[in-house]
Amino acid sequence: MxxxxxxxxxxxxxxxxxxxxxxxxxxxxxxxxxxxxxxxxxxxxxxxxxxxxxxxxxxxxxxxxxxxxxxxxxxxxxxxxxxxxxxxxxxxxxxxxxxxxxxxxxxxxxxxxxxxxxxxPYGIPELHRDEVKGAQFVSNPGCFPTGATLAAAPLAKYAKYVIYDSKTGVSGAGDNPSATTHYPNVADGVNAYKWTSHRHLAEMKQELSRLGSPAHCFFTPHLVPVNRGILTTAHIILDEPMAQDEVEALYRKFYAGEHFVRLQKPTLPAVRGSNFCDIGMESEGERVVVVSAIDNLVKGAAGQAIQNMNIMCGYVEDDGLKAPACLP
The missing domain is CATH 3.40.50.720 (NAD(P)-binding Rossmann-like Domain)
Incomplete structure (x- = not known):
């Protein structure tokens, strides 16, 4: 092809x-x-x-x-x-x-x-595979909504508030130099931006709604001095408390058979260059903290796009995406 x-x-x-x-x-x-x-x-x-x-x-x-x-x-x-x-x-x-x-x-x-x-179709395969399959045209999701939505999806319908806090690498801003991405303005610092008005919030709200969630959704991104990756912390406030073992069982069931979602401690080096989304969660009852890690250029862009292509065309879903991450 x-x-x-x-x-x-x-x-x-x-x-x-x-x-x-x-x-x-x-x-x-x-x-x-x-x-x-x-x-x-x-x-x-x-x-x-x-x-x-x-x-x-x-x-x-x-x-x-x-x-x-x-x-x-x-x-x-x-x-x-x-x-x-x-x-x-x-x-x-x-x-x-x-x-x-x-x-x-x-x-x-x-x-x-x-x-x-x-x-x-909105191409998060783990959520909308049936819509992507056989489609002529698929819209690839934004990088922030990919990591955030996969983090919250299993708990979405139980949530009344979802608060996303994401740390992103500089490559997310593209390859055109700017004052924002100038080395002295990025190195040795963490910078919040578009505190309440980032464009990707609309996608996050849309996906929570499609998952049947009535939750209020909020999002603040931060720029950190790394080349690749997005680490998202989702604070999910539940209608009813849920114990740690219940949450873990829910995530295992929801993502059973999903090759590109791994339930393990999320770190950026463990996903760098790969199409994986790593997710970990910790419950304190009413609030569950879920952390996800993706490579913004792979699962957040090109890798997910190829994953969608494979589904659209009937190829094996991980074709072209089998290389492991680059660690360290």
Whole structure:
């Protein structure tokens, strides 16, 4: 299967190329970039030299020659490709935010008019596998909502409050330098940002609602001086107290058979470079603290996108995603 990556110059695009090197049935044949058109992909992604001899191109949506497309572009850009790809029958996973939310919610949260809206499955496979299976177009979730939602999902319907506190690595901000990600402003510090208004909160609320939860949901992210990873602490306030053994049994049952969810002490090094989400939990009765760890560029972006591709196309779900994490 020939794969095109639209927006292949960024971190997520590079991760898609890296991970697909080991896929048994998919090969990257198109890597697009407006700014880098004509340049070798390995110039932008030097770790991939020797693995790919692709050159960046810049085709229009109607001219992309591939069996499958990943849209690894910023929000508002994906909608310029999505409709055409759907009309052409090219299966697609969109890594942007353009199709994660209902049209009215998207326009309110992102402050733009959606010009090519249609409803798409929201691709957290552990929760929505049946919707993803056989779909033509899937919206890949945000990195924060992935780790947060997987942490809270088994307890969602028992909760009255869910408070997410996430620590994220700098790569989550993308590869364009800014004052926020400038080394002296990040190193040796922890910085809270968008304390009550992060855009991903809308996805978190949406998923709790879909899980049948009446819980009030809150979220504050923090930037920490690491390259990769998101460690999320979910404070889940229950309607009725639940003992530790009850909580553990609930999580074991909920995630039974889920290859990419591991119930063990969550640390960022143990998931770095992998598609795993590690989850641990501790109950004090009415409040359960659940901690999850993911790699924001893999389970939070490119890896989950490939997982969705595999489900859409009928491949083994972990194809291209079998490499263990890099520890230390």
């Amino acid at each position: 020939d794969v095109a990556i639209v927006g292949a110059s960024g971190y997520a695009g590079g991760e898609l190329i890296r991970l697909l090197q080991s896929h048994s049935s998919a090969r990257v044949t198109v890597a697009t970039s407006r700014a880098l058109e004509g340049r070798p992909v390995a110039d932008q992604h030097p770790h991939l030299r020797g693995y790919t001899d692709l050159t960046f191109t810049n085709p229009k949506a109607g001219d992309i020659d591939a069996d499958f497309v990943f849209l690894a572009v910023p929000h508002t850009a994906a909608m310029n490709f999505a409709g055409t790809l759907l009309e052409r029958g090219i299966r697609t996973v969109d890594l942007s935010a353009d199709y994660r939310l209902p049209k009215d919610v998207y326009e309110k949260v992102y402050g733009v008019t959606h010009t090519a809206y249609f409803k798409a």
